[in-house]
Amino acid sequence: MTTLYGTSRSRSARCLWALEELGVKYEHVPMQTTEAKSPEHLKRNPNGHVPVLEEDGNYIWESMAINLYLAEKYGKNSLWPSDVAGHGAAYKWSFWSMTEVEPQLIAILRNRVLLPEGQRDEKAAQAAVEAIKTPLKVLDESLKGRDYLLGNTFTIADLNAAAVLSWAAMLRLDLSSTPTAQAWFQKCLGRPANQKVRTLK
Ligand SMILES: N[C@@H](CCC(=O)N[C@@H](CS)C(=O)NCC(=O)O)C(=O)O
The missing domain is CATH 3.40.30.10 (Glutaredoxin)
Structure with missing residues:
Protein backbone atom coordinates (compact mmCIF):
# COMPACT_ATOMS: atom_id res chain seq x y z
CA MET A 1 0.00 0.00 0.00
CA LEU A 79 11.60 8.46 -15.20
CA TRP A 80 14.68 6.69 -13.79
CA PRO A 81 17.85 6.92 -15.92
CA SER A 82 19.30 3.60 -17.05
CA ASP A 83 22.90 4.07 -15.88
CA VAL A 84 24.81 5.35 -12.86
CA ALA A 85 25.95 8.48 -14.67
CA GLY A 86 22.28 9.27 -15.26
CA HIS A 87 21.52 8.68 -11.58
CA GLY A 88 24.28 11.15 -10.71
CA ALA A 89 22.73 13.71 -13.05
CA ALA A 90 19.30 13.14 -11.45
CA TYR A 91 20.76 13.74 -7.96
CA LYS A 92 22.63 16.79 -9.24
CA TRP A 93 19.55 18.52 -10.67
CA SER A 94 17.40 17.57 -7.67
CA PHE A 95 19.85 18.97 -5.10
CA TRP A 96 20.49 21.99 -7.32
CA SER A 97 16.76 22.74 -7.35
CA MET A 98 16.58 22.54 -3.56
CA THR A 99 19.73 24.53 -2.79
CA GLU A 100 20.18 27.02 -5.64
CA VAL A 101 16.60 27.75 -6.68
CA GLU A 102 14.14 27.00 -3.86
CA PRO A 103 15.58 29.42 -1.24
CA GLN A 104 15.25 32.33 -3.69
CA LEU A 105 11.68 31.37 -4.55
CA ILE A 106 10.80 31.09 -0.87
CA ALA A 107 12.23 34.56 -0.21
CA ILE A 108 10.07 36.00 -3.01
CA LEU A 109 7.01 34.06 -1.90
CA ARG A 110 7.34 35.14 1.72
CA ASN A 111 7.95 38.80 0.96
CA ARG A 112 5.31 39.14 -1.74
CA VAL A 113 2.57 36.72 -0.68
CA LEU A 114 2.85 34.82 2.60
CA LEU A 115 3.86 37.41 5.21
CA PRO A 116 1.30 39.93 6.48
CA GLU A 117 1.62 43.08 4.35
CA GLY A 118 3.31 45.11 7.09
CA GLN A 119 6.09 42.53 7.49
CA ARG A 120 6.96 42.14 3.81
CA ASP A 121 10.34 43.35 2.58
CA GLU A 122 10.25 44.19 -1.12
CA LYS A 123 14.03 44.77 -1.15
CA ALA A 124 14.61 41.18 -0.02
CA ALA A 125 12.16 39.96 -2.69
CA GLN A 126 13.93 41.99 -5.36
CA ALA A 127 17.34 40.68 -4.23
CA ALA A 128 16.02 37.12 -4.62
CA VAL A 129 14.64 37.95 -8.08
CA GLU A 130 18.18 39.05 -9.03
CA ALA A 131 19.86 36.09 -7.35
CA ILE A 132 17.71 33.49 -9.11
CA LYS A 133 18.90 34.76 -12.50
CA THR A 134 22.23 32.94 -12.02
CA PRO A 135 20.81 29.40 -11.61
CA LEU A 136 18.23 30.12 -14.34
CA LYS A 137 21.09 30.92 -16.74
CA VAL A 138 22.76 27.64 -15.75
CA LEU A 139 19.50 25.83 -16.54
CA ASP A 140 19.11 27.68 -19.84
CA GLU A 141 22.64 26.85 -21.01
CA SER A 142 22.30 23.21 -19.94
CA LEU A 143 19.13 22.78 -22.00
CA LYS A 144 20.53 24.21 -25.23
CA GLY A 145 20.55 21.56 -27.96
CA ARG A 146 18.54 19.02 -25.97
CA ASP A 147 14.89 18.45 -25.17
CA TYR A 148 15.34 17.59 -21.48
CA LEU A 149 18.03 17.86 -18.82
CA LEU A 150 19.46 14.40 -19.44
CA GLY A 151 18.87 14.27 -23.20
CA ASN A 152 15.84 13.29 -25.25
CA THR A 153 13.53 11.99 -22.57
CA PHE A 154 11.70 13.47 -19.60
CA THR A 155 13.19 12.06 -16.37
CA ILE A 156 12.92 12.61 -12.64
CA ALA A 157 15.60 15.32 -13.04
CA ASP A 158 13.19 17.38 -15.15
CA LEU A 159 10.25 16.64 -12.87
CA ASN A 160 12.09 17.70 -9.71
CA ALA A 161 13.59 20.85 -11.22
CA ALA A 162 10.32 21.93 -12.91
CA ALA A 163 8.31 21.14 -9.78
CA VAL A 164 10.51 23.36 -7.61
CA LEU A 165 10.41 26.08 -10.26
CA SER A 166 6.62 25.90 -10.48
CA TRP A 167 6.43 28.55 -7.76
CA ALA A 168 8.01 30.89 -10.35
CA ALA A 169 4.87 30.46 -12.46
CA MET A 170 2.66 31.21 -9.47
CA LEU A 171 4.75 34.30 -8.70
CA ARG A 172 4.61 35.33 -12.37
CA LEU A 173 8.39 35.69 -12.59
CA ASP A 174 9.58 36.83 -15.99
CA LEU A 175 11.66 34.00 -17.49
CA SER A 176 11.91 35.53 -20.97
CA SER A 177 15.65 36.27 -20.64
CA THR A 178 16.22 32.49 -20.39
CA PRO A 179 13.99 31.36 -23.30
CA THR A 180 15.29 27.79 -23.58
CA ALA A 181 14.58 27.18 -19.91
CA GLN A 182 11.20 28.91 -20.26
CA ALA A 183 10.14 26.64 -23.16
CA TRP A 184 11.32 23.51 -21.29
CA PHE A 185 9.46 24.68 -18.17
CA GLN A 186 6.17 25.18 -20.04
CA LYS A 187 6.58 21.77 -21.71
CA CYS A 188 7.13 20.08 -18.33
CA LEU A 189 4.25 21.87 -16.57
CA GLY A 190 1.90 20.98 -19.43
CA ARG A 191 2.32 17.24 -18.96
CA PRO A 192 -1.01 15.50 -18.23
CA ALA A 193 0.28 14.08 -14.92
CA ASN A 194 1.05 17.57 -13.63
CA GLN A 195 -2.23 18.93 -14.92
CA LYS A 196 -4.04 16.19 -13.02
CA VAL A 197 -2.23 17.15 -9.78
CA ARG A 198 -3.59 20.68 -10.17
CA THR A 199 -7.10 19.23 -9.83
CA LEU A 200 -6.35 17.35 -6.59
CA LYS A 201 -7.11 18.68 -3.10
N1 LIG B 1 12.45 20.15 2.71
C1 LIG B 1 11.12 19.66 2.96
C2 LIG B 1 10.23 20.83 3.34
C3 LIG B 1 8.85 20.38 3.79
C4 LIG B 1 7.98 21.56 4.20
O1 LIG B 1 8.47 22.59 4.72
N2 LIG B 1 6.67 21.44 3.98
C5 LIG B 1 5.74 22.47 4.35
C6 LIG B 1 4.63 22.55 3.30
S1 LIG B 1 5.21 23.05 1.72
C7 LIG B 1 5.05 22.13 5.66
O2 LIG B 1 4.82 20.97 5.93
N3 LIG B 1 4.71 23.13 6.49
C8 LIG B 1 3.99 22.90 7.71
C9 LIG B 1 4.73 23.38 8.92
O3 LIG B 1 5.92 23.70 8.82
O4 LIG B 1 4.10 23.42 9.98
C10 LIG B 1 10.60 18.93 1.72
O5 LIG B 1 11.01 19.29 0.61
O6 LIG B 1 9.82 17.99 1.84
Missing part, protein backbone atom coordinates in the same frame (compact mmCIF):
# COMPACT_ATOMS: atom_id res chain seq x y z
CA THR A 2 1.31 3.44 -0.99
CA THR A 3 -0.01 6.57 0.72
CA LEU A 4 1.00 10.19 0.16
CA TYR A 5 0.20 12.68 2.94
CA GLY A 6 -0.04 16.35 2.02
CA THR A 7 -2.27 18.73 0.13
CA SER A 8 -1.43 19.45 -3.51
CA ARG A 9 -1.16 23.11 -2.44
CA SER A 10 2.19 22.30 -0.81
CA ARG A 11 5.49 20.66 -1.75
CA SER A 12 3.46 17.45 -1.80
CA ALA A 13 2.49 18.42 -5.37
CA ARG A 14 5.96 17.31 -6.46
CA CYS A 15 5.42 13.81 -5.15
CA LEU A 16 1.87 13.61 -6.48
CA TRP A 17 3.28 14.54 -9.88
CA ALA A 18 5.84 11.71 -9.67
CA LEU A 19 3.20 9.20 -8.55
CA GLU A 20 0.94 10.21 -11.43
CA GLU A 21 3.76 10.05 -14.02
CA LEU A 22 4.75 6.61 -12.78
CA GLY A 23 1.19 5.27 -12.73
CA VAL A 24 1.58 4.02 -9.14
CA LYS A 25 -1.65 3.05 -7.37
CA TYR A 26 -1.74 5.21 -4.26
CA GLU A 27 -3.99 6.76 -1.68
CA HIS A 28 -3.85 10.52 -1.29
CA VAL A 29 -4.44 12.01 2.17
CA PRO A 30 -4.71 15.76 1.38
CA MET A 31 -3.51 16.88 4.80
CA GLN A 32 -3.30 20.64 5.26
CA THR A 33 0.04 22.13 6.34
CA THR A 34 -1.70 23.37 9.52
CA GLU A 35 -2.17 19.72 10.58
CA ALA A 36 1.47 18.77 10.00
CA LYS A 37 2.43 19.31 13.67
CA SER A 38 -0.31 17.09 15.09
CA PRO A 39 0.93 14.28 17.39
CA GLU A 40 -0.35 11.74 14.88
CA HIS A 41 1.58 13.27 11.98
CA LEU A 42 4.74 13.82 14.05
CA LYS A 43 4.91 10.03 14.32
CA ARG A 44 5.16 9.91 10.51
CA ASN A 45 7.57 12.83 10.20
CA PRO A 46 9.18 14.23 13.38
CA ASN A 47 9.95 17.44 11.46
CA GLY A 48 6.22 18.15 11.33
CA HIS A 49 6.09 18.66 7.57
CA VAL A 50 4.39 17.31 4.47
CA PRO A 51 4.90 15.52 2.13
CA VAL A 52 5.30 12.08 3.69
CA LEU A 53 5.19 8.85 1.71
CA GLU A 54 4.11 5.70 3.50
CA GLU A 55 4.84 2.35 1.91
CA ASP A 56 4.39 -0.96 3.69
CA GLY A 57 4.77 0.67 7.11
CA ASN A 58 7.88 2.72 6.16
CA TYR A 59 7.79 6.50 6.14
CA ILE A 60 9.89 8.62 3.79
CA TRP A 61 9.97 12.39 4.11
CA GLU A 62 11.72 15.15 2.11
CA SER A 63 10.06 15.72 -1.25
CA MET A 64 13.18 15.17 -3.37
CA ALA A 65 14.08 11.97 -1.51
CA ILE A 66 10.54 10.67 -2.01
CA ASN A 67 10.71 11.39 -5.74
CA LEU A 68 14.14 9.84 -6.27
CA TYR A 69 12.97 6.77 -4.34
CA LEU A 70 9.75 6.50 -6.36
CA ALA A 71 11.57 6.95 -9.66
CA GLU A 72 14.14 4.28 -8.83
CA LYS A 73 11.51 1.86 -7.57
CA TYR A 74 8.84 2.28 -10.25
CA GLY A 75 10.43 4.17 -13.14
CA LYS A 76 12.99 1.80 -14.64
CA ASN A 77 11.81 2.35 -18.22
CA SER A 78 10.59 5.88 -17.80
Whole structure:
Protein backbone atom coordinates (compact mmCIF):
# COMPACT_ATOMS: atom_id res chain seq x y z
CA MET A 1 0.00 0.00 0.00
CA THR A 2 1.31 3.44 -0.99
CA THR A 3 -0.01 6.57 0.72
CA LEU A 4 1.00 10.19 0.16
CA TYR A 5 0.20 12.68 2.94
CA GLY A 6 -0.04 16.35 2.02
CA THR A 7 -2.27 18.73 0.13
CA SER A 8 -1.43 19.45 -3.51
CA ARG A 9 -1.16 23.11 -2.44
CA SER A 10 2.19 22.30 -0.81
CA ARG A 11 5.49 20.66 -1.75
CA SER A 12 3.46 17.45 -1.80
CA ALA A 13 2.49 18.42 -5.37
CA ARG A 14 5.96 17.31 -6.46
CA CYS A 15 5.42 13.81 -5.15
CA LEU A 16 1.87 13.61 -6.48
CA TRP A 17 3.28 14.54 -9.88
CA ALA A 18 5.84 11.71 -9.67
CA LEU A 19 3.20 9.20 -8.55
CA GLU A 20 0.94 10.21 -11.43
CA GLU A 21 3.76 10.05 -14.02
CA LEU A 22 4.75 6.61 -12.78
CA GLY A 23 1.19 5.27 -12.73
CA VAL A 24 1.58 4.02 -9.14
CA LYS A 25 -1.65 3.05 -7.37
CA TYR A 26 -1.74 5.21 -4.26
CA GLU A 27 -3.99 6.76 -1.68
CA HIS A 28 -3.85 10.52 -1.29
CA VAL A 29 -4.44 12.01 2.17
CA PRO A 30 -4.71 15.76 1.38
CA MET A 31 -3.51 16.88 4.80
CA GLN A 32 -3.30 20.64 5.26
CA THR A 33 0.04 22.13 6.34
CA THR A 34 -1.70 23.37 9.52
CA GLU A 35 -2.17 19.72 10.58
CA ALA A 36 1.47 18.77 10.00
CA LYS A 37 2.43 19.31 13.67
CA SER A 38 -0.31 17.09 15.09
CA PRO A 39 0.93 14.28 17.39
CA GLU A 40 -0.35 11.74 14.88
CA HIS A 41 1.58 13.27 11.98
CA LEU A 42 4.74 13.82 14.05
CA LYS A 43 4.91 10.03 14.32
CA ARG A 44 5.16 9.91 10.51
CA ASN A 45 7.57 12.83 10.20
CA PRO A 46 9.18 14.23 13.38
CA ASN A 47 9.95 17.44 11.46
CA GLY A 48 6.22 18.15 11.33
CA HIS A 49 6.09 18.66 7.57
CA VAL A 50 4.39 17.31 4.47
CA PRO A 51 4.90 15.52 2.13
CA VAL A 52 5.30 12.08 3.69
CA LEU A 53 5.19 8.85 1.71
CA GLU A 54 4.11 5.70 3.50
CA GLU A 55 4.84 2.35 1.91
CA ASP A 56 4.39 -0.96 3.69
CA GLY A 57 4.77 0.67 7.11
CA ASN A 58 7.88 2.72 6.16
CA TYR A 59 7.79 6.50 6.14
CA ILE A 60 9.89 8.62 3.79
CA TRP A 61 9.97 12.39 4.11
CA GLU A 62 11.72 15.15 2.11
CA SER A 63 10.06 15.72 -1.25
CA MET A 64 13.18 15.17 -3.37
CA ALA A 65 14.08 11.97 -1.51
CA ILE A 66 10.54 10.67 -2.01
CA ASN A 67 10.71 11.39 -5.74
CA LEU A 68 14.14 9.84 -6.27
CA TYR A 69 12.97 6.77 -4.34
CA LEU A 70 9.75 6.50 -6.36
CA ALA A 71 11.57 6.95 -9.66
CA GLU A 72 14.14 4.28 -8.83
CA LYS A 73 11.51 1.86 -7.57
CA TYR A 74 8.84 2.28 -10.25
CA GLY A 75 10.43 4.17 -13.14
CA LYS A 76 12.99 1.80 -14.64
CA ASN A 77 11.81 2.35 -18.22
CA SER A 78 10.59 5.88 -17.80
CA LEU A 79 11.60 8.46 -15.20
CA TRP A 80 14.68 6.69 -13.79
CA PRO A 81 17.85 6.92 -15.92
CA SER A 82 19.30 3.60 -17.05
CA ASP A 83 22.90 4.07 -15.88
CA VAL A 84 24.81 5.35 -12.86
CA ALA A 85 25.95 8.48 -14.67
CA GLY A 86 22.28 9.27 -15.26
CA HIS A 87 21.52 8.68 -11.58
CA GLY A 88 24.28 11.15 -10.71
CA ALA A 89 22.73 13.71 -13.05
CA ALA A 90 19.30 13.14 -11.45
CA TYR A 91 20.76 13.74 -7.96
CA LYS A 92 22.63 16.79 -9.24
CA TRP A 93 19.55 18.52 -10.67
CA SER A 94 17.40 17.57 -7.67
CA PHE A 95 19.85 18.97 -5.10
CA TRP A 96 20.49 21.99 -7.32
CA SER A 97 16.76 22.74 -7.35
CA MET A 98 16.58 22.54 -3.56
CA THR A 99 19.73 24.53 -2.79
CA GLU A 100 20.18 27.02 -5.64
CA VAL A 101 16.60 27.75 -6.68
CA GLU A 102 14.14 27.00 -3.86
CA PRO A 103 15.58 29.42 -1.24
CA GLN A 104 15.25 32.33 -3.69
CA LEU A 105 11.68 31.37 -4.55
CA ILE A 106 10.80 31.09 -0.87
CA ALA A 107 12.23 34.56 -0.21
CA ILE A 108 10.07 36.00 -3.01
CA LEU A 109 7.01 34.06 -1.90
CA ARG A 110 7.34 35.14 1.72
CA ASN A 111 7.95 38.80 0.96
CA ARG A 112 5.31 39.14 -1.74
CA VAL A 113 2.57 36.72 -0.68
CA LEU A 114 2.85 34.82 2.60
CA LEU A 115 3.86 37.41 5.21
CA PRO A 116 1.30 39.93 6.48
CA GLU A 117 1.62 43.08 4.35
CA GLY A 118 3.31 45.11 7.09
CA GLN A 119 6.09 42.53 7.49
CA ARG A 120 6.96 42.14 3.81
CA ASP A 121 10.34 43.35 2.58
CA GLU A 122 10.25 44.19 -1.12
CA LYS A 123 14.03 44.77 -1.15
CA ALA A 124 14.61 41.18 -0.02
CA ALA A 125 12.16 39.96 -2.69
CA GLN A 126 13.93 41.99 -5.36
CA ALA A 127 17.34 40.68 -4.23
CA ALA A 128 16.02 37.12 -4.62
CA VAL A 129 14.64 37.95 -8.08
CA GLU A 130 18.18 39.05 -9.03
CA ALA A 131 19.86 36.09 -7.35
CA ILE A 132 17.71 33.49 -9.11
CA LYS A 133 18.90 34.76 -12.50
CA THR A 134 22.23 32.94 -12.02
CA PRO A 135 20.81 29.40 -11.61
CA LEU A 136 18.23 30.12 -14.34
CA LYS A 137 21.09 30.92 -16.74
CA VAL A 138 22.76 27.64 -15.75
CA LEU A 139 19.50 25.83 -16.54
CA ASP A 140 19.11 27.68 -19.84
CA GLU A 141 22.64 26.85 -21.01
CA SER A 142 22.30 23.21 -19.94
CA LEU A 143 19.13 22.78 -22.00
CA LYS A 144 20.53 24.21 -25.23
CA GLY A 145 20.55 21.56 -27.96
CA ARG A 146 18.54 19.02 -25.97
CA ASP A 147 14.89 18.45 -25.17
CA TYR A 148 15.34 17.59 -21.48
CA LEU A 149 18.03 17.86 -18.82
CA LEU A 150 19.46 14.40 -19.44
CA GLY A 151 18.87 14.27 -23.20
CA ASN A 152 15.84 13.29 -25.25
CA THR A 153 13.53 11.99 -22.57
CA PHE A 154 11.70 13.47 -19.60
CA THR A 155 13.19 12.06 -16.37
CA ILE A 156 12.92 12.61 -12.64
CA ALA A 157 15.60 15.32 -13.04
CA ASP A 158 13.19 17.38 -15.15
CA LEU A 159 10.25 16.64 -12.87
CA ASN A 160 12.09 17.70 -9.71
CA ALA A 161 13.59 20.85 -11.22
CA ALA A 162 10.32 21.93 -12.91
CA ALA A 163 8.31 21.14 -9.78
CA VAL A 164 10.51 23.36 -7.61
CA LEU A 165 10.41 26.08 -10.26
CA SER A 166 6.62 25.90 -10.48
CA TRP A 167 6.43 28.55 -7.76
CA ALA A 168 8.01 30.89 -10.35
CA ALA A 169 4.87 30.46 -12.46
CA MET A 170 2.66 31.21 -9.47
CA LEU A 171 4.75 34.30 -8.70
CA ARG A 172 4.61 35.33 -12.37
CA LEU A 173 8.39 35.69 -12.59
CA ASP A 174 9.58 36.83 -15.99
CA LEU A 175 11.66 34.00 -17.49
CA SER A 176 11.91 35.53 -20.97
CA SER A 177 15.65 36.27 -20.64
CA THR A 178 16.22 32.49 -20.39
CA PRO A 179 13.99 31.36 -23.30
CA THR A 180 15.29 27.79 -23.58
CA ALA A 181 14.58 27.18 -19.91
CA GLN A 182 11.20 28.91 -20.26
CA ALA A 183 10.14 26.64 -23.16
CA TRP A 184 11.32 23.51 -21.29
CA PHE A 185 9.46 24.68 -18.17
CA GLN A 186 6.17 25.18 -20.04
CA LYS A 187 6.58 21.77 -21.71
CA CYS A 188 7.13 20.08 -18.33
CA LEU A 189 4.25 21.87 -16.57
CA GLY A 190 1.90 20.98 -19.43
CA ARG A 191 2.32 17.24 -18.96
CA PRO A 192 -1.01 15.50 -18.23
CA ALA A 193 0.28 14.08 -14.92
CA ASN A 194 1.05 17.57 -13.63
CA GLN A 195 -2.23 18.93 -14.92
CA LYS A 196 -4.04 16.19 -13.02
CA VAL A 197 -2.23 17.15 -9.78
CA ARG A 198 -3.59 20.68 -10.17
CA THR A 199 -7.10 19.23 -9.83
CA LEU A 200 -6.35 17.35 -6.59
CA LYS A 201 -7.11 18.68 -3.10
N1 LIG B 1 12.45 20.15 2.71
C1 LIG B 1 11.12 19.66 2.96
C2 LIG B 1 10.23 20.83 3.34
C3 LIG B 1 8.85 20.38 3.79
C4 LIG B 1 7.98 21.56 4.20
O1 LIG B 1 8.47 22.59 4.72
N2 LIG B 1 6.67 21.44 3.98
C5 LIG B 1 5.74 22.47 4.35
C6 LIG B 1 4.63 22.55 3.30
S1 LIG B 1 5.21 23.05 1.72
C7 LIG B 1 5.05 22.13 5.66
O2 LIG B 1 4.82 20.97 5.93
N3 LIG B 1 4.71 23.13 6.49
C8 LIG B 1 3.99 22.90 7.71
C9 LIG B 1 4.73 23.38 8.92
O3 LIG B 1 5.92 23.70 8.82
O4 LIG B 1 4.10 23.42 9.98
C10 LIG B 1 10.60 18.93 1.72
O5 LIG B 1 11.01 19.29 0.61
O6 LIG B 1 9.82 17.99 1.84
